[in-house]
Amino acid sequence: MFLFHLGGRIARHRGATVAVWFLVLAALIGGSRTLGTDYDDTFVLPGASSQAGQDVLAERYGLTGTSGQVLVTAGAGTISDGRNADEVADLATAIDALDDVSAGNPLVGDYPVVSDDQRHTIIQVRFASQNPEDHLLDEVTDAATPAAGSDLDTSIGGDAFKDSSEPSRVPELLGLLVSYVILAVTFGSLLAAGMPIFSSLVGVGVTLSAVVVITHVTTVSSSAPTLAEMLGLAVGIDYALFILSRHRRNLADGHSPTESMSRALATAGSAVVFAGATVVIALIGLTVAGIPVLTVMGLAAAGAVSTAVLVALTLLPAIALLLGERLRPKPRRAPKPRRKGKPPKVGFGTRWVRAVTRVPLLTIAAVLVLLGLVALPAAQLDLALPDNSTAPGESQARQTYDEITAAFGAGYNSPLSVTADIITSTDPTTTVDDLATKVSEVPDVVAILQATPNPGADTGLVALIPREGQTAESPADLVQELRDRGPQWERELGRVPGTAQVWERRPAESPHDARDPRVAPGVSWSFVAR
Numbered sequence: 310m311f312l313f314h315l316g317g318r319i320a321r322h323r324g325a326t327v328a329v330w331f332l333v334l335a336a337l338i339g340g341s342r343t344l345g346t347d348y349d350d351t352f353v354l355p356g357a358s359s360q361a362g363q364d365v366l367a368e369r370y371g372l373t374g375t376s377g378q379v380l381v382t383a384g385a386g387t388i389s390d391g392r393n394a395d396e397v398a399d400l401a402t403a404i405d406a407l408d409d410v411s412a413g414n415p416l417v418g419d420y421p422v423v424s425d426d427q428r429h430t431i432i433q434v435r436f437a438s439q440n441p442e443d444h445l446l447d448e449v450t451d452a453a454t455p456a457a458g459s460d461l462d463t464s465i466g467g468d469a470f471k472d473s474s475e476p477s478r479v480p481e482l483l484g485l486l487v488s489y490v491i492l493a494v495t496f497g498s499l500l501a502a503g504m505p506i507f508s509s510l511v512g513v514g515v516t517l518s519a520v521v522v523i524t525h526v527t528t529v530s531s532s533a534p535t536l537a538e539m540l541g542l543a544v545g546i547d548y549a550l551f552i553l554s555r556h557r558r559n560l561a562d563g564h565s566p567t568e569s570m571s572r573a574l575a576t577a578g579s580a581v582v583f584a585g586a587t588v589v590i591a592l593i594g595l596t597v598a599g600i601p602v603l604t605v606m607g608l609a610a611a612g613a614v615s616t617a618v619l620v621a622l623t624l625l626p627a628i629a630l631l632l633g634e635r636l637r638p639k640p641r642r643a644p645k646p647r648r649k650g651k652p653p654k655v656g657f658g659t660r661w662v663r664a665v666t667r668v669p670l671l672t673i674a675a676v677l678v679l680l681g682l683v684a685l686p687a688a689q690l691d692l693a694l695p696d697n698s699t700a701p702g703e704s705q706a707r708q709t710y711d712e713i714t715a716a717f718g719a720g721y722n723s724p725l726s727v728t729a730d731i732i733t734s735t736d737p738t739t740t741v742d743d744l745a746t747k748v749s750e751v752p753d754v755v756a757i758l759q760a761t762p763n764p765g766a767d768t769g770l771v772a773l774i775p776r777e778g779q780t781a782e783s784p785a786d787l788v789q790e791l792r793d794r795g796p797q798w799e800r801e802l803g804r805v806p807g808t809a810q811v812w813e814r815r816p817a818e819s820p821h822d823a824r825d826p827r828v829a830p831g832v833s834w835s836f837v838a839r
Contacts, residue, residue, distance in 0.1 A: 312578040312622070316571030319626045326627035330620070334511060337518035347524040348531040351439045352694070353601050358792065365728040369768040374436035377467035378722075379404070379412075379453045380429060380713050384460040387427035389416060396461050401432050403452040409437035410449060419742075420757050429716040433758075434467065441469055466709025472700045481542070488546055496557065501636055504553055504628060509545025512620040516541050516613040530602045533609040541613035544588065548621035551577040553636075556629055560637040570626050578622055585618035693780040696723065719778035720755050727771040727791060737762035740802065741769035747798055748773055753787045 319326055354360045367373045381400065383393045394416050404412040415422040415430045422431050434449060446469060455461040485506055492502035520534050555577035559569035592614065595607030629636055665672045698719075700707035713721050727748060731740045738761075745760035748771050758772040775784040 310575070312582075313571045313575035315578075315622065316574045316626060317567060319623060320567040320570065320630050323627040323630045326623055327631065330511060330515075330624045330627075334515050334518070337515055337522065341518040341521035344522060344525055346521050346531075347529075349440060349524075349528045350530050350532075351528070355599055355601075362726060362728050365768060366726065366770070369728075369763045369765065370770060374409075374438045375441065375467075375469045376436065377434040377449065377465065377469040378709065378713065379432040379434060380464045380466070380709055380716065381432060382462045382464075382712075382716070383428045384462060386460070388423060388430045389421075389427065393461060396455060396459055397430060397432070400453055400455065400461075400463070404432065404434055404449055407445070407448050407452060409441070409445065411435045420759060422756075422758065424716045426716075431713065431717070431721065434469070436469055446470060464705075464709045464712050466697060466706045466713070468697075470706045470709070471697060472704040472706055481538075484542075492546075492550070496554075497638070498636070500632070501553060501557065504625065505546045505549035508549045508620050508625045508628070509542050509617065511624060512545045512616045513538055513541040513613065515620075516609075516616050519612065520609050528601065529605050529609070532602070533606045536606050537609040537613035540588075540592075540610045541617055544585065544614050545617040545620060548581045548585065548617055549625050551581050552621055552625060553629065556626075557636055557638055561641075566630055566633050566636075570630055574622065574626065581618060581621050585614055588614045691782070696779055698722070698778060698780060714778075718755060718774075718776065719781070720775040720784075723775065723779040723784065724758055725773050725775055725784070725788065725791075727773065729769045729771075731762060731767060731769045737766040737769065741771065743802060744769055744798065745771045747794070747801075748791070751787065751790055751794065753777075753783050753790075 379400070381388065381397055383390070386393060388394070388397065397416055398414045401412045401414045404410060412432055412434045415432055424430070432453070436445070449469075450465055453463050453465055455463060489502055489506055492505060493499055496502050516537050517534050520529060520537060523529055552573050555573040556569050559572050560566065564572065589611045592607045592611040596604045598604075697704075697706040697710040700710070702708075710722050727744070729741075729744060731737050741760045741762050745757050748754060749757050753776045755774040755776050758774060760769070760771045762769050775787050777783045
């Protein structure tokens with residue numbers, strides 16, 4: 310009864326209802342344009358060993374920001390030649406001199422980074438923030454550009470330089486065009502066909518603008534609006550179609566526009582509320598996983614579906630009632646009288662129902678077999694987090710990724726880090742060097758980038774290069790191998806004079822708990838783009 314009476318209230322205030330929706334939309338769009346976006350794509354996986362490693366790097370090394378890479382190529386001679394090496398050092402110094410940026414000379418130290426052909430090196434760049442400002446990225450680009458007349462060439466990439474351009478809207482526009490054509494054929498009216506699409510666009514506009522504003526209040530990933538937009542458009546058109554179709558049917562039966570819409574909301578509107586509530590509950594269920602990025606995506610999508618329900622129950626009826634009699638279908642022609650003795654004409658729908666219900670078990674079995682065949686590819690599905698190998702081919706990040714892969718191998722785009730507690734060591738440098746030696750002996754470890762204790766000399770960091778990139782299977786196998794060897798390394802290093810036990814820091818404990826010898830031995834690791 311509530312939805313029936315709602316139709317009457319909207320009929321009395323149809324203009325005000327439309328005005329309120331457009332004021333809300335205008336306010337949110339204005340706010341989002343004024344504030345701008347503040348998305349945070351930091352990926353956190355609570356409880357995972359990789360997250361424990363990231364926490365150690367943040368707490369004990371101060372490595373909290375994102376990273377970039379500068380591939381330096383020598384046009385003449387080798388990269389280690391006197392003049393070329395000096396210019397590489399100058400580039401690294403210029404980058405390191407910038408605020409909130411750090412970089413080191415890759416040609417010095419115990420683990421120099423030089424390609425097999427001796428023509429390439431990589432300057433690793435670390436930012437203080439996970440989301441550096443565009444002007445800072447431009448400053449790094451300028452600092453990494455060789456002087457005129459130099460024999461060096463540079464290419465800049467890494468996580469910090471991921472392609473952030475807006476995706477093409479052509480697929481959405483084509484989808485809306487196809488939807489409009491289908492609705493026009495269904496309703497037999499161009500005016501009625503545009504109403505579900507228009508109302509869904511209003512709902513999506515409200516949702517996406519609200520998400521942009523919310524990014525300034527809490528952490529929201531840039532992927533959250535994508536799911537919200539897709540679901541908002543889909544269910545927005547669907548729910549509006551339910552109500553509008555029922556409304557036009559009631560008009561065709563001779564009801565007044567107000568009575569027709571009240572009946573449509575009481576019947577089709579109830580189905581919309583139930584369907585929307587079911588989808589919202591399912592999306593909120595993503596919070597059970599305990600992964601922040603999924604939680605935010607689920608809540609944003611749930612907000613889009615909730616908005617679509619509200620739009621279908623309020624804005625669409627108000628617009629329909631403003632249009633009044635213009636939505637009433639044309640009277641249908643009376644069917645021609647059937648000749649006496651001639652059987653009634655059977656339509657396709659009747660024949661289809663008879664066919665699928667003639668042998669129900671056979672129909673069920675056929676459907677299950679078909680679904681099984683369609684689902685077969687999912688059995689071979691390998692999931693991975695996207696990296697710059699999936700970026701558009703013309704983007705700077707993708708080109709640098711490909712050039713590094715060609716010069717060094719795909720693994721140099723996805724370094725791994727092993728962190729270990731070395732609290733009781735009297736010679737932390739030797740301890741970390743011993744650990745680096747053992748790590749380098751593991752199959753699929755191509756090179757060691759760095760092996761150093763932190764300033765407090767209670768934690769060791771070993772940065773290594775896997776054979777393949779993070780989207781391949783071998784890095785996951787390598788990580789598991791490192792974890793499996795952790796207890797053995799703990800025992801071996803614990804017996805070496807001047808070294809200490811290698812302990813694993815569990816994510817649920819504080820940094821001080823890592824000093825407790827009761828903590829299970831091992832190593833913690835994490836993916837980092839260094």
